[in-house]
Amino acid sequence: MHMLDGLNIINPLPLAALEVGHHLYWRVGGLQLHGQVFLTSWFVIGLLLIAAIAAGRNVQRIPSGIQNLMEFALEFIRNLTKEHIGEKEYRPWVPFIGTLFLFIFVSNWSGALLPWKLIHLPAGELAAPTGDINTTVALALLTSLAYFYAGFRKRGLGYLAKYLEPQPFLLPINILEDFTKPLSLSFRLFGNILADELVVGVLVLLVPFIVPMPVMLLGLFTSAIQALVFATLAAVYIGEAIEGHGGHEEEH
Amino acid sequence: MIPQWTLLLATAAVEEVAEKGKLFDFDATLPLMAIQIVVLVLVLDKLFYTPLGKVLDDRDEYIRGGLSTAKARLAEAEALKTQYEKELAETRRESNTVIVTAKAEAKKIADGQIAETQQAAQVQREQAQQEIDKQKQSAFTALEPQIEALSRQILTKLLGAELVK
Numbered sequence: 021m022h023m024l025d026g027l028n029i030i031n032p033l034p035l036a037a038l039e040v041g042h043h044l045y046w047r048v049g050g051l052q053l054h055g056q057v058f059l060t061s062w063f064v065i066g067l068l069l070i071a072a073i074a075a076g077r078n079v080q081r082i083p084s085g086i087q088n089l090m091e092f093a094l095e096f097i098r099n100l101t102k103e104h105i106g107e108k109e110y111r112p113w114v115p116f117i118g119t120l121f122l123f124i125f126v127s128n129w130s131g132a133l134l135p136w137k138l139i140h141l142p143a144g145e146l147a148a149p150t151g152d153i154n155t156t157v158a159l160a161l162l163t164s165l166a167y168f169y170a171g172f173r174k175r176g177l178g179y180l181a182k183y184l185e186p187q188p189f190l191l192p193i194n195i196l197e198d199f200t201k202p203l204s205l206s207f208r209l210f211g212n213i214l215a216d217e218l219v220v221g222v223l224v225l226l227v228p229f230i231v232p233m234p235v236m237l238l239g240l241f242t243s244a245i246q247a248l249v250f251a252t253l254a255a256v257y258i259g260e261a262i263e264g265h266g267g268h269e270e271e272h
Numbered sequence: 273m274i275p276q277w278t279l280l281l282a283t284a285a286v287e288e289v290a291e292k293g294k295l296f297d298f299d300a301t302l303p304l305m306a307i308q309i310v311v312l313v314l315v316l317d318k319l320f321y322t323p324l325g326k327v328l329d330d331r332d333e334y335i336r337g338g339l340s341t342a343k344a345r346l347a348e349a350e351a352l353k354t355q356y357e358k359e360l361a362e363t364r365r366e367s368n369t370v371i372v373t374a375k376a377e378a379k380k381i382a383d384g385q386i387a388e389t390q391q392a393a394q395v396q397r398e399q400a401q402q403e404i405d406k407q408k409q410s411a412f413t414a415l416e417p418q419i420e421a422l423s424r425q426i427l428t429k430l431l432g433a434e435l436v437k
Contacts, residue, residue, distance in 0.1 A: 042294065043297060051304075052300055053299065054301040058301070061305065065308070065312055069319065075324060076319050083327075090320065091324055094324050094325065114321055115314075115316060123312065153297070154297075154305055155302075159309065161302075161306060162310065
């Protein structure tokens with residue numbers, strides 16, 4: 021870390037510091053928490069709540085302003101959910117898929133757009149909550165629980181029959197899929213966001229002027245795509261659990 | 273110098289990660305974050321998805337209702353239009369026949385009156401002619417003796433009284 025400190029002295033900009041794997045540890049009743057993740061996630065949740073309250077406070081038949089924006093978001097989420105879960109079953113899943121999408125999207129963009137690093141913490145630094153493995157694994161496990169719940173609720177114990185489809189000897193692979201799904205979901209999101217932050221961080225450290233801009237724009241794009249991918253895959257998994265494995269090609 | 277900095281930086285970062293292994297640092301953040309997200313789902317469902325979804329559905333319903341009413345009205349208007357058009361055509365045809373018959377009748381009446389009048393005029397003319405002829409005759413007959421007397425007078429004047437007798 022001495023090398024990095026030396027660099028920081030040379031570098032005149034306060035934004036240009038690179039820290040990986042440092043956390044602001046909180047201890048609550050014997051539990052260890054990553055404080056910076058909670059701080060930014062509360063910010064994101066607060067933003068979502070404010071937008072939701074502002075949009076739903078005085079709903080009009082002819083929407084305007086924030087209601088229009090949030091209706092656009094809701095319609096987008098509804099279409100996404102409908103497309104992957106099906107016209108008949110999609111409605112109860114809109115809040116879950118929608119919240120996944122909105123939370124990840126706002127988290128990613130807050131990490132890419134807001135100069136979190138101007139706020140100094142005793143340890144670690146503020147960044148997108150989705151750049152922390154705990155957050156992404158939590159989201160991925162919730163998705164797993166959701167599709168198990170969806171499958172068992174729709175088809176009862178018959179849901180287990182899908183492990184023998186299309187052929188019984190595929191049982192181990194089908195069971196393995198239940199582990200690879202959350203794994204790929206969480207690591208895809210975590211890797212993309214953290215990598216983007218690191219690339220931008222390194223570039224800012226080296227050339228703190230203009231050059232990082234294209235990478236930052238690319239980061240905005242990746243962030244949005246990752247939110248969409250996570251929500252889409254969650255919807256696909258739930259839809260798959262509901263309608264069964266037969267004749268349905270899974271996309272990866 | 274810059275390439276060396278990158279190298280140093282990269283090695284430093286990697287050492288940091290390898291040394292502490294804090295990149296994959298699982299702790300109580302995970303379950304608490306999951307709970308936080310579940311609560312967020314429930315709260316947003318109450319605040320956002322349900323009310324705004326209801327607005328979207330109501331609007332869909334409203335538009336669909338308006339559309340079907342408009343369609344029904346359009347069909348009604350179409351039907352009225354065709355009916356009116358039919359009535360109009362019928363009325364036009366009727367009026368045409370009325371006009372034609374009225375014209376024919378009027379022509380017949382006019383023709384009859386003209387013929388009658390011509391006949392009457394003919395009769396009157398003939399009567400007048402006869403009258404004139406009669407009067408002429410009578411005038412001639414009346415004038416006959418006078419002519420006699422006058423011619424005698426002329427003769428007398430020309431030839432002298434002795435010769436005339």
